[in-house]
Amino acid sequence: MSETATSEVTETYSRQVGDRLRAIRRQKRLSLQEVEATSELEFKASVLGAYERGERAISVPRLQRLAHFYNVPVDQLLPTDEGPGFIEGNPAVARVIDQRSFTIDLRRLEDLSGPEADMLSRYLTMIQVQRQDFNGRVLTIRKDDLRAIACILGVGPDLATDRLDDLGLGHSAT
Numbered sequence: 001m002s003e004t005a006t007s008e009v010t011e012t013y014s015r016q017v018g019d020r021l022r023a024i025r026r027q028k029r030l031s032l033q034e035v036e037a038t039s040e041l042e043f044k045a046s047v048l049g050a051y052e053r054g055e056r057a058i059s060v061p062r063l064q065r066l067a068h069f070y071n072v073p074v075d076q077l078l079p080t081d082e083g084p085g086f087i088e089g090n091p092a093v094a095r096v097i098d099q100r101s102f103t104i105d106l107r108r109l110e111d112l113s114g115p116e117a118d119m120l121s122r123y124l125t126m127i128q129v130q131r132q133d134f135n136g137r138v139l140t141i142r143k144d145d146l147r148a149i150a151c152i153l154g155v156g157p158d159l160a161t162d163r164l165d166d167l168g169l170g171h172s173a174t
Contacts, residue, residue: 017054027134103170106139149164
């Protein structure tokens, strides 16, 4: 590969990393200034903005600290590589939510403890990773997800939403 082609690939990848960093920050509903303040100046707004625009490369240790700050797996701050011709876009565009979906309040889940809450938390984290959905507040789950959640909660699929409501975790999406 020529030096020019290598440079173009690097620039493209830097922009994609920046796009992912921006997408996660926005899902967390944080401004650049809020990240700077909340991180106690570890991530300055101007530097984070340069990362997001692809103008500056982020080191691996710093990427790890930013992932920890955002409370997401490190790999979620990197663009996906789906092979030749893949154009990274907004994963929400391709998402089709079943009309019988259910919204779980993830903040309330943090207040629960015990084996049932731990298993449910791990499963919902897996869903977040698959969907690249890290807003941290609520998670819309689909009918198929409810089957697995019913197993975790030890109830039939038809009672899963009732059990989630009993735990104070959600309400039906409208």
